[in-house]
Amino acid sequence: MSSALIADITAPSVNYYMLAPILIVLGGAVLSVLVEAFYPRESRRSAQIALVLTTLVVAFLAVLNIKVDAILGFTIVNSLAIDGVSVFLQGLIILSALVGALLISENRIDPLGDAFAAQSSALPGSEDELAFTERGWYQTEIWSLFLFSVGGMLIFPIANDLLTLFVALEVMSLPLYLLVGMARRRRLLSQEAALKYFVLGAFSSAFMLYGSALVYGFANSVELGDIAKALSASAANSNLMLVGGIFILIGLLFKVGAAPFHQWTPDVYQGAPTAITAFMSAGTKVAAFGALLRVFYVALSGLAWDLSAVLWAIAIITMLVGTIIGVAQSDIKRMLAYSSIAHAGFLLLGVIAQSKAALDGSLFYLAGYAFTSLGAFAVVSLVRDASGEANHLGQWAGLGKRSPVIASVFTLFLLALAGIPLTSGFVGKFAVFAAAYEKGLAPLVVVAVIASAIAGFFYVRVIVLMFFTDASGDEVSVVVPSFATAAAITITAVVTIVLGVIPQPVFDLLSNALFLK
Amino acid sequence: MELNNFILLSAILFSIGAVGVLVRRNAIVVFMSVEMMLNAANLAFVTFAKANGSIDGQVIAFFVMVVAAAEVVVGLSIIVSIFRTRRTASIDEASLLKF
Numbered sequence: 001m002s003s004a005l006i007a008d009i010t011a012p013s014v015n016y017y018m019l020a021p022i023l024i025v026l027g028g029a030v031l032s033v034l035v036e037a038f039y040p041r042e043s044r045r046s047a048q049i050a051l052v053l054t055t056l057v058v059a060f061l062a063v064l065n066i067k068v069d070a071i072l073g074f075t076i077v078n079s080l081a082i083d084g085v086s087v088f089l090q091g092l093i094i095l096s097a098l099v100g101a102l103l104i105s106e107n108r109i110d111p112l113g114d115a116f117a118a119q120s121s122a123l124p125g126s127e128d129e130l131a132f133t134e135r136g137w138y139q140t141e142i143w144s145l146f147l148f149s150v151g152g153m154l155i156f157p158i159a160n161d162l163l164t165l166f167v168a169l170e171v172m173s174l175p176l177y178l179l180v181g182m183a184r185r186r187r188l189l190s191q192e193a194a195l196k197y198f199v200l201g202a203f204s205s206a207f208m209l210y211g212s213a214l215v216y217g218f219a220n221s222v223e224l225g226d227i228a229k230a231l232s233a234s235a236a237n238s239n240l241m242l243v244g245g246i247f248i249l250i251g252l253l254f255k256v257g258a259a260p261f262h263q264w265t266p267d268v269y270q271g272a273p274t275a276i277t278a279f280m281s282a283g284t285k286v287a288a289f290g291a292l293l294r295v296f297y298v299a300l301s302g303l304a305w306d307l308s309a310v311l312w313a314i315a316i317i318t319m320l321v322g323t324i325i326g327v328a329q330s331d332i333k334r335m336l337a338y339s340s341i342a343h344a345g346f347l348l349l350g351v352i353a354q355s356k357a358a359l360d361g362s363l364f365y366l367a368g369y370a371f372t373s374l375g376a377f378a379v380v381s382l383v384r385d386a387s388g389e390a391n392h393l394g395q396w397a398g399l400g401k402r403s404p405v406i407a408s409v410f411t412l413f414l415l416a417l418a419g420i421p422l423t424s425g426f427v428g429k430f431a432v433f434a435a436a437y438e439k440g441l442a443p444l445v446v447v448a449v450i451a452s453a454i455a456g457f458f459y460v461r462v463i464v465l466m467f468f469t470d471a472s473g474d475e476v477s478v479v480v481p482s483f484a485t486a487a488a489i490t491i492t493a494v495v496t497i498v499l500g501v502i503p504q505p506v507f508d509l510l511s512n513a514l515f516l517k
Numbered sequence: 518m519e520l521n522n523f524i525l526l527s528a529i530l531f532s533i534g535a536v537g538v539l540v541r542r543n544a545i546v547v548f549m550s551v552e553m554m555l556n557a558a559n560l561a562f563v564t565f566a567k568a569n570g571s572i573d574g575q576v577i578a579f580f581v582m583v584v585a586a587a588e589v590v591v592g593l594s595i596i597v598s599i600f601r602t603r604r605t606a607s608i609d610e611a612s613l614l615k616f
Binding site: 120121123124163166167170174177178181187188191192194195198199202203206207209210212213214216217220221222 | 524527531534535538544547548551554555557558559561562564565568569571573574577580581584587588591592594595596598599601602603608
């Protein structure tokens with residue numbers, strides 16, 4: 001028996017050309033660990049920032065270098081699928097990470113330093129913490145963690161088997177759990193957010209893993225293509241497969257922040273340093289929806305009928321929870337978190353619809369949402385009072401009179417989130433809703449339109465607060481940021497408008513974006 | 518050897534773990550419950566590998582162990598830092614973030 005097993009093993013073929021973006025990012029992460037170990041403290045921060053930005057730019061060039069038509073295919077024993085969707089999502093994730101890195105590198109808006117604790121091992125409020133802060137130390141490990149997380153995000157949406165999916169999920173999430181807990185201000189809040197994110201994240205990934213085990217028992221393989229074959233080959237759907245499929249969906253729906261698995265979203269978005277919130281609201285959403293779309297379109301399409309009731313219910317609950325509870329929020333970061341839950345609900349329509357048009361719409365939606373969300377959180381990080389960020393909505397009153405430019409840019413992002421024409425949000429929503437309607441999902445589209453209207457109320461409320469309400473007297477100021485944050489806000493605002501006015505180039509780009517089955 | 522028994526055992530372990538996460542207060546115990554869920558999945562993988570006559574499931578179990586170890590490092594560091602701040606590892610005590 002053993003000789004037979006050994007004879008079976010052949011070296012896997014690895015297509016380095018297709019893997020280049022992932023290898024570059026993970027290689028950069030390893031280099032970043034070395035910089036952490038060997039560089040003197042004074043110059044470490046600038047070295048890390050230079051390394052991270054270079055890595056991301058080179059990785060983006062590597063993505064552009066992949067010619068989608070020429071080399072579609074699987075690599076490393078079918079564990080990764082490089083197809084049109086992968087290339088688009090990888091490019092999008094790297095661009096979001098670049099903007100995120102610009103925000104994380106910001107150290108001008110807080111007089112004490114960047115957004116992260118000087119030494120996150122020092123107790124909050126202790127003399128050590130004070131001493132480290134006075135010495136002007138920076139926690140530069142964040143850059144290694146950041147790059148590892150980006151590496152996980154790049155693998156997550158292109159994983160073609162359930163094991164790779166699970167490992168990528170953890171590589172993406174574990175660094176994020178830590179980054180969430182490292183804020184410089186309001187550290188108790190930040191640590192608590194990290195704990196909640198970690199416990200719920202580990203819980204949901206355990207569900208996903210157990211679901212993978214059940215699916216493996218049914219299909220005798222964890223490859224997505226084999227699972228689809230096993231599903232179509234079996235006459236009656238087995239309960240093993242159904243339960244396994246639902247468990248896998250629970251894990252993925254948790255990551256996209258769909259109700260009833262959304263509880264972590266507002267807490268983590270509020271507690272995390274705002275730059276990290278911006279990065280994860282874009283990157284995690286894109287990566288997780290990419291993975292959800294792939295698993296659902298490639299592996300579970302045979303279960304679509306069995307799962308439709310569950311998915312309809314989840315989509316409706318998600319849209320309503322996101323908008324209705326969002327209306328009641330008084331914290332700007334929590335409000336944006338509920339907005340992201342609502343957007344997850346809208347995007348679920350694209351998952352359920354299962355058509356090429358729905359896929360295109362979802363990918364466009366993700367592209368628009370990623371930049372809008374990055375920009376919105378970037379603006380949030382600028383509005384401050386003496387103790388840090390002024391996140392209470394009441395403190396935003398009258399902002400339009402004091403800093404009209406920032407208030408106008410924020411209005412643009414809010415309008416895009418609400419889906420007003422001439423912004424990327426409108427085009428994305430329209431594409432997804434139209435595709436869903438064509439596939440006979442009219443009831444869901446009606447709920448989505450109503451939810452959009454309710455959501456519009458809380459976006460407009462903030463706009464009214466900024467422009468037509470007098471300041472409450474709290475000392476709130478808009479800090480002038482360094483070049484990095486200014487560039488990030490400019491880029492995201494321009495992308496939000498350009499995608500809204502001339503969306504066609506992106507749809508042309510998506511025309512050959514299909515899943516490899 | 519009746520393989521169904523092993524699957525049943527893994528389902529029971531998974532359920533105990535899931536209930537443990539939901540009802541226990543101590544972060545360490547919650548964390549142990551999560552590990553139990555992962556190990557239940559491992560048992561299922563290995564059993565199905567035996568039942569289906571492929572070794573994929575056994576290899577996957579190794580990957581899961583590695584991931585679980587990494588998760589322990591991250592999870593314990595978060596729990597320890599919270600414990601040092603608050604002198605408690607109770608999940609319910611950490612309740613600053615509320616609606």
